[in-house]
Amino acid sequence: MKSFLENLDDESKKRIKIFGVAVVVFILLIIVIAIIVAIVNRKTSYEEMEDIMAKAAYKYYEDNKGQLPTEEVKTTVVSAQTLVEKEYMKPISKYTKDESCSGNVVVTYKDGEYFYQPFLTCNGFVTSLLIDKLKKDNQVVASGDGLYDEAGVLRFRGEYVNNYLKLDGFLYRIIKIDSDNKVYITPDFLDDNDESIYLIWDNRYNTESDTYSGINDYSLSRIKKSLNSLYDNFGTTVKSNTVKFSTCIGKRGFDDQNNGVECNVFDDSYISLIPTYEYIKASLAPACSSPSSKECANYNYLHNEDYSWWTATGSSENTDDIYYVSLNGEIDKERGDTSKVARFVLALKPDAVLRSGNGTKKSPYEIR
Numbered sequence: 001m002k003s004f005l006e007n008l009d010d011e012s013k014k015r016i017k018i019f020g021v022a023v024v025v026f027i028l029l030i031i032v033i034a035i036i037v038a039i040v041n042r043k044t045s046y047e048e049m050e051d052i053m054a055k056a057a058y059k060y061y062e063d064n065k066g067q068l069p070t071e072e073v074k075t076t077v078v079s080a081q082t083l084v085e086k087e088y089m090k091p092i093s094k095y096t097k098d099e100s101c102s103g104n105v106v107v108t109y110k111d112g113e114y115f116y117q118p119f120l121t122c123n124g125f126v127t128s129l130l131i132d133k134l135k136k137d138n139q140v141v142a143s144g145d146g147l148y149d150e151a152g153v154l155r156f157r158g159e160y161v162n163n164y165l166k167l168d169g170f171l172y173r174i175i176k177i178d179s180d181n182k183v184y185i186t187p188d189f190l191d192d193n194d195e196s197i198y199l200i201w202d203n204r205y206n207t208e209s210d211t212y213s214g215i216n217d218y219s220l221s222r223i224k225k226s227l228n229s230l231y232d233n234f235g236t237t238v239k240s241n242t243v244k245f246s247t248c249i250g251k252r253g254f255d256d257q258n259n260g261v262e263c264n265v266f267d268d269s270y271i272s273l274i275p276t277y278e279y280i281k282a283s284l285a286p287a288c289s290s291p292s293s294k295e296c297a298n299y300n301y302l303h304n305e306d307y308s309w310w311t312a313t314g315s316s317e318n319t320d321d322i323y324y325v326s327l328n329g330e331i332d333k334e335r336g337d338t339s340k341v342a343r344f345v346l347a348l349k350p351d352a353v354l355r356s357g358n359g360t361k362k363s364p365y366e367i368r
Contacts (some may be wrong), residue, residue, distance in 0.1 A: 030060055044095045046125040050103075050118040052082055056089035057105035070107035079104045098122040106351070108240070115240035117353065128354040130165075130367050131181050134174070137162070137359055145284070145299075146343045152179040159286045161298045164188065164364035166357070168237040171345075171364060173301060175278060181350035186274060186343055192307040201310050202336035206320045213335025216314025216322050218249035219267050221336070223310065227344055231271040238346070241367055245347035247272040251316040252323075253266055254333065257290045263312050272345050273312035276301070276323045276331060297329020305329075309343035 011264065057078050061068050069076045080103040081193045092101040101122035108115045119127045135154075138147040145158030155176040156163045163174040165185055172185040190197050202214030202221040218224060231239075235359035248263035249272075259277040280288055284299035308326045321333040325339055334340075348367070357365040363364045 046096065046098075046122065046339050047062045049092065049095050049101070050120050050127065052089055052095060053083065053103055053118040053120065054116045056083045057107065057118070060086060060088045061114070069107055073111065074109050076107050078107070079106050090347050091189055092149070096122065098124050101125075103127075108110065110239065113236075113239070115236075117240075117351070119353075124165060129350075130183060130348065130352045130354045130365060131177065131350055133354050133365065134177065134183070134359070150281075152315045153177070154282060156301065157282055159301055161301050162299070162359035164357075164359055166362050166364045166366045167241070167348075168235055171361075173304075174359075174365075175274070175345070178245075178347075182243060183348040183350075184245070184345055185348060186302070186345050189304075190307065190341055190343065194340065197341050197368045198339040199223050199310070199342040200337055200339050208319045209335075211320075212322035214322075216251065216319055216329060216336060217288065218273075218312050219265075223273070223342060224267075224269070227342060228269065229272070230342075230344065237368075239247065239349050241352045242346045243269055243349045244268050244270055245272075247312060247345065248275045248277070249312050249314075251314040252276065252291070255290050256316075259289070266311075270346070273367040274343060274345055276311045276313040278302075279311065279325055279331065291323055291333075294330050296331055300329065303329035304343075307341045309341040311366055 028084070055291070058241040060078055062085055067076060080092055084091050092103065093099040097239055099121060101314050102119060103120040106117045108117070119129070128286065140147055140149045140154070145160045146156070148155050148157050153176055156174060165172045165174055167313055171188045173188045175184040175186055177183050180253070195327050201223045202216065203212050204215050206213045217268050218230065246266045246268050248260070248265070249267045250262040250265035252261045259280055262275045262277055276291055280290070280296055282300050282302045283296045287293055288296035288298070305327055311325065312321045313323045323331055323333055324335050326332050352367045355366040355368050357363045359365050
């Protein structure tokens with residue numbers, strides 16, 4: 001039995017082939033047109049819109065350098081509307097499906113550098129701040145692990161707290177939020193095989209001990225200078241999100257139960273060490289009330305069994321003794337000319353922008 005095509009003459013076969021080719025070409029043409037239309041009509045994401053605003057602001061200030069922030073006026077703001085009017089970008093409605101959007105770009109001057117932070121507000125999206133998410137996720141508690149309100153300072157206390165934060169690829173723990181909404185962080189983990197993290201606190205000649213055992217004045221110490229050098233080598237992500245802060249560098253006695261006595265002396269910087277009282281306050285152990293309290297290792301997320309680390313606090317009993325936290329979590333004293341891990345502290349700016357996360361170790365807060 002002959003097939004349908006075999007019964008057709010050559011002319012009919014030719015017409016069918018032409019028709020088949022035409023159908024295929026038509027389908028391909030429809031697909032190509034659909035792809036072109038999708039590309040032309042593609043709307044940017046909110047995050048991409050923020051990047052567009054930041055790049056437009058950079059170009060705007062390149063042409064208007066006199067409007068950049070200065071040492072005296074550290075921040076300036078340019079609105080998205082101004083960037084549109086000056087033709088540095090198209091109207092936001094041309095980029096996004098959400099036509100309700102408005103925004104601005106905050107430019108900050110810091111140590112000779114300029115940092116651009118866009119803020120976008122739409123019906124379906126608002127640039128989120130870390131501080132807002134922190135307070136939303138962590139209700140203030142009166143007992144157990146969690147966030148405590150101490151006269152306007154919000155401090156994490158306990159062993160199991162969701163205060164993990166990732167910055168520039170490294171994992172940190174959030175210590176506290178001060179009354180100005182600065183967020184204080186310290187590394188969760190430092191490689192104890194990395195010799196560069198081991199620093200001498202101070203090795204100056206000490207008249208009292210008649211040796212080069214160091215002087216326990218943090219403001220003049222070797223470790224302060226070393227930390228400043230460490231900060232200078234941080235990348236843009238860290239520098240653009242951190243601010244100067246005051247840290248307590250006064251001295252205290254080993255049995256002194258007046259937590260916060262270190263705060264009779266302050267030091268302002270971008271990086272510092274953890275004062276002894278912060279370690280004490282992080283513990284929920286009722287008996288943890290002074291550096292001599294061995295219980296301070298209990299119920300304390302700052303206790304790290306991998307290494308011992310320096311604090312910012314000197315002893316008021318000997319001029320060359322500095323407090324440190326040992327491997328077992330106890331607070332002890334040692335001469336400043338020895339090396340220990342420098343577990344530093346940074347303060348994030350109040351308007352640090354959240355990328356993602358909920359504070360758990362699996363999903364730490366991450367900022368841009």
